Amino acid sequence: MFKKVLIANRGEIAVRIIKACQELGIHTVAIYSDADLNAPHVLLADEAVNLGDPTPIESYLNIPKIIKIAQEKKADAIHPGYGFLAENPDFAETCNKAGIKFIGPSPEVISLMGDKIAAKKAMEAAGVPVIPGYHGTDQDNESLVKHGKKIGFPLLVKAAAGGGGKGMRIVKTESQLLESIESAKRESKSSFGNDTVFLEKYLEKPRHIEFQILADEYGNVIHLFERECSIQRRHQKIIEESPSPVMTPELREQMGRAAVTAAQKVGYTNAGTVEFMVDGFLNYYFMEMNTRLQVEHPITEMTTGVDLAKWQLRIASGEQLTLKQEDIFQRGHAMECRIYAEDPKNGFLPSVGTILKLEEPTGPNIRVDSGILADNHVSPYYDPMLSKLITYAENRTECINKMTWALSHYVILGVTSNITFLKEVFNNHEFEKGNTTTHFIDNYFKEWTITKKTLPVDALISLAVYDSLHSKKEEIVRYKEADPHSPWKHVGRWRVSGGE
Amino acid sequence: MFINYEHENHVYKVTIERRQENFFVTYDNTEYRVSVDEIQQGHLKITIGDRIIKSIVTEGDKEKFVFIDGSVFKVKPVELTGRTKKRKKEAGEHDLDSPISGKVIQVKVKKGDKVKTGDIILVIEAMKMEYLIRAPFNGLITKVNFKEKDQIEIGQKTVEISKK
Numbered sequence: 001m002f003k004k005v006l007i008a009n010r011g012e013i014a015v016r017i018i019k020a021c022q023e024l025g026i027h028t029v030a031i032y033s034d035a036d037l038n039a040p041h042v043l044l045a046d047e048a049v050n051l052g053d054p055t056p057i058e059s060y061l062n063i064p065k066i067i068k069i070a071q072e073k074k075a076d077a078i079h080p081g082y083g084f085l086a087e088n089p090d091f092a093e094t095c096n097k098a099g100i101k102f103i104g105p106s107p108e109v110i111s112l113m114g115d116k117i118a119a120k121k122a123m124e125a126a127g128v129p130v131i132p133g134y135h136g137t138d139q140d141n142e143s144l145v146k147h148g149k150k151i152g153f154p155l156l157v158k159a160a161a162g163g164g165g166k167g168m169r170i171v172k173t174e175s176q177l178l179e180s181i182e183s184a185k186r187e188s189k190s191s192f193g194n195d196t197v198f199l200e201k202y203l204e205k206p207r208h209i210e211f212q213i214l215a216d217e218y219g220n221v222i223h224l225f226e227r228e229c230s231i232q233r234r235h236q237k238i239i240e241e242s243p244s245p246v247m248t249p250e251l252r253e254q255m256g257r258a259a260v261t262a263a264q265k266v267g268y269t270n271a272g273t274v275e276f277m278v279d280g281f282l283n284y285y286f287m288e289m290n291t292r293l294q295v296e297h298p299i300t301e302m303t304t305g306v307d308l309a310k311w312q313l314r315i316a317s318g319e320q321l322t323l324k325q326e327d328i329f330q331r332g333h334a335m336e337c338r339i340y341a342e343d344p345k346n347g348f349l350p351s352v353g354t355i356l357k358l359e360e361p362t363g364p365n366i367r368v369d370s371g372i373l374a375d376n377h378v379s380p381y382y383d384p385m386l387s388k389l390i391t392y393a394e395n396r397t398e399c400i401n402k403m404t405w406a407l408s409h410y411v412i413l414g415v416t417s418n419i420t421f422l423k424e425v426f427n428n429h430e431f432e433k434g435n436t437t438t439h440f441i442d443n444y445f446k447e448w449t450i451t452k453k454t455l456p457v458d459a460l461i462s463l464a465v466y467d468s469l470h471s472k473k474e475e476i477v478r479y480k481e482a483d484p485h486s487p488w489k490h491v492g493r494w495r496v497s498g499g500e
Numbered sequence: 501m502f503i504n505y506e507h508e509n510h511v512y513k514v515t516i517e518r519r520q521e522n523f524f525v526t527y528d529n530t531e532y533r534v535s536v537d538e539i540q541q542g543h544l545k546i547t548i549g550d551r552i553i554k555s556i557v558t559e560g561d562k563e564k565f566v567f568i569d570g571s572v573f574k575v576k577p578v579e580l581t582g583r584t585k586k587r588k589k590e591a592g593e594h595d596l597d598s599p600i601s602g603k604v605i606q607v608k609v610k611k612g613d614k615v616k617t618g619d620i621i622l623v624i625e626a627m628k629m630e631y632l633i634r635a636p637f638n639g640l641i642t643k644v645n646f647k648e649k650d651q652i653e654i655g656q657k658t659v660e661i662s663k664k
Binding site for chain 2: 353354356357359407408409411412413414416417419420423453454455456457458459460461462463464465466467468469471
């Protein structure tokens with residue numbers, strides 16, 4: 001096992017990994033930018049090294065700086081977490097060259113899976129179903145129309161360089177095809193400077209369902225069942241659950257096997273996730289493979305009892321995967337939601353500020369993976385995710401009830417969070433029924449804003465009592481003989497006569 | 501004491517008074533007799549009749565936050581009705597007006613004095629209470645309108661300060 005691991009990340013995931021290391025008796029080195037001086041990962045790690053300038057490119061993305069620190073501190077491995085350098089093949093390569101173990105798959109596998117088209121081709125060759133489509137180089141309209149007809153309708157025209165729905169068209173009938181290809185190309189050209197488009201079968205009632213896998217360096221691969229992550233806003237997952245409400249034992253068996261095959265075919269090592277789209281008829285298609293520990297990994301840990309972060313460390317240090325597929329069971333129901341510092345009232349823009357008060361919900365089967373402490377300043381430099389709230393219960397309904405309770409007891413004052421929004425999603429009737437498709441937020445929350453609440457009288461009483469108890473002595477009114485009708489009752493600049 | 505809270509552009513006027521073990525909170529012509537247990541700083545357990553509410557209150561630089569029933573409310577305390585907005589516009593000019601009628605018992609500045617934000621300028625007494633007029637900004641005293649023992653009326657300007 002490693003003696004010392006550097007964690008090349010911040011926030012809750014750095015905390016999660018440090019804890020896993022410390023449980024295994026591994027010495028930890030945290031890195032932090034000037035914006036994260038008092039961050040929890042800095043306080044928790046055995047050692048912490050300052051990176052200076054908080055700009056990501058100068059801190060958590062700065063490969064030479066991080067490698068240098070790892071060498072100086074004699075770390076024998078680097079855990080990249082997720083985001084930042086986690087799926088950067090150059091970083092993995094640089095680590096290897098420096099003689100530091102990169103905790104994740106090989107640079108070659110990261111590269112292959114990073115190329116979405118090459119990844120799909122590799123999967124198709126491995127016999128894993130992919131979404132029927134055309135991703136070729138024949139980009140003249142005539143060829144594209146021909147390929148489109150072969151795929152069938154409805155289909156999706158997507159900009160190769162696209163993102164955020166730009167250069168994307170849903171084509172319902174053949175008659176709209178040419179026109180949609182042309183307009184998608186125009187939009188893509190003007191937005192991304194590149195008019196290459198792809199064609200793909202359009203899925204009805206699509207769900208995002210992914211499978212967690214673990215692979216050691218000796219060819220042993222297992223899966224740890226599925227996670228459904230269909231509740232997304234602007235392609236950002238906000239709520240994940242396991243098991244998926246739509247899953248059947250047969251489908252789970254098939255998809256699990258496909259995920260394991262996919263990992264084996266590409267020589268995958270360490271923890272990874274195979275993402276699929278599942279349509280309303282329960283057809284499943286490979287989407288992409290994430291070569292890292294996912295944000296939503298805790299729900300798999302809750303339902304299987306397997307510690308994924310610790311297995312990452314064990315596998316990377318050369319241990320064999322002693323878990324057998326037949327020993328892995330899925331039990332109960334787990335959900336996770338992401339607590340973001342963003343203001344639902346203000347278009348979900350990130351909110352910054354100081355955390356004045358922080359109280360995390362606790363209780364049986366409530367887990368908070370948090371990246372903040374009271375008095376921390378939430379800076380504009382990084383992802384606005386503050387923490388993840390995870391609940392586990394015997395079944396889905398009880399899991400939702402527990403989540404609603406936990407959200408209602410999560411106190412974050414000083415920085416606006418999305419907790420109110422999350423509570424409404426959990427209380428949505430269609431969500432309760434498990435009708436969760438990737439269109440869920442657009443269908444039910446597109447025009448959503450916080451209903452303008454008047455200040456409840458209980459809040460007013462609380463404020464007044466607080467102010468009465470905490471007003472500065474010099475400035476508070478005191479009555480020797482209380483007179484409730486006296487007009488001389490201002491908070492503010494009063495002091496008792498004869499003072500000074 | 502009178503306290504006004506601004507929330508979502510609405511001003512809520514509340515009075516609170518402490519009498520022995522109880523607080524009397526008046527809002528919207530209703531008086532609530534409440535007893536309070538502050539379990540730790542800002543954590544309140546408030547009994548209103550046979551009802552118990554639990555809330556958490558904290559304050560930032562400009563706002564106060566209340567957590568109650570799983571919801572967070574952000575409010576701004578307003579000292580006197582209708583004055584906050586004006587004051588914002590006139591950068592503290594109104595802070596030099598007397599908010600009460602009473603007697604000037606102390607004048608701490610004279611013409612030509614330099615003052616800093618928060619310096620005490622004048623002390624007014626009314627109903628056995630003293631009221632402090634403080635400099636709302638840094639500046640130079642250009643005129644002092646009252647001397648000690650003068651009677652002062654509500655709204656009268658105490659001194660004039662030119663901003664530097």
